[in-house]
Amino acid sequence: MGPLKDIRWRQRFENFEKSYKLLEKYAKEDIHSEIEKAGIIQFFEMTFELAWKVLKDYLEAQGFIVRSPRETIKQAYQIGIIDDGHTWIDALSKRNLTTHTYDEAFADKFVQEIKQTYFPLFKALYEKLLEDE
Template sequence: MRERVEKFFNDFAKAFENLKKATEVAKDDLDIDGTIKRFELCYELAWKLMKEYLADLGIIVKSPREAFKQAFINDLIENEEVWLKMIEDRNLLVHTYTHEQSRDIFHRIKDEHVGELGEFYKSIQQKIENDEF
């Protein structure tokens, strides 16, 4: 199972770096739309990484909401509310995509979500390096 955690971590790490870069350089609609797609990928990989890590601890989760709640309880994330907002933002992007909403969400991605994803990256990296699972 640890191999799966490490694989998900490697995929998440690449996606996170790509998202960070995208938020730093996005200037026009094409850049912003690309950043939003990178966020969606990063979000999916983050929750699947959490799911695998928690499964290694014997905690089975079946949804992002459950994963984020358990990740908070198990000290993988610090701000559960931001993660729950990510669920809302991701769902809005996928199901009711409007230009105005997407730009509002882009600013949340840039101002809040990237920082929280970065904190998760550091937390899970440290746990993997210290073999804490």
């Protein structure tokens, strides 16, 4: 692992950690208002973006070449950094959808998905990468 690549993923991890901690805080709360829903969805988008980028940097530090979020997720799954590749790909699709659409019924359902499905993915990644920190 080259020293610059090693430093890069660790720096990205620090940013991911900050975003993850914010999402963790609000994923435990009851979300009712429109602004709270929009906020947790924004935290999901930000955390997902940092998650795939820290994975990309981590993989590159290990000598892999990945260019897109999809490639990164697939490679991370193949070498065992993440456990549920299909759910990560689903999270990617949802992240892409949320950045282009706002629908109140979708937001209500998605907030629950963030809490029950996607937050645990980020938690598992956080714990895995924390071991390598």
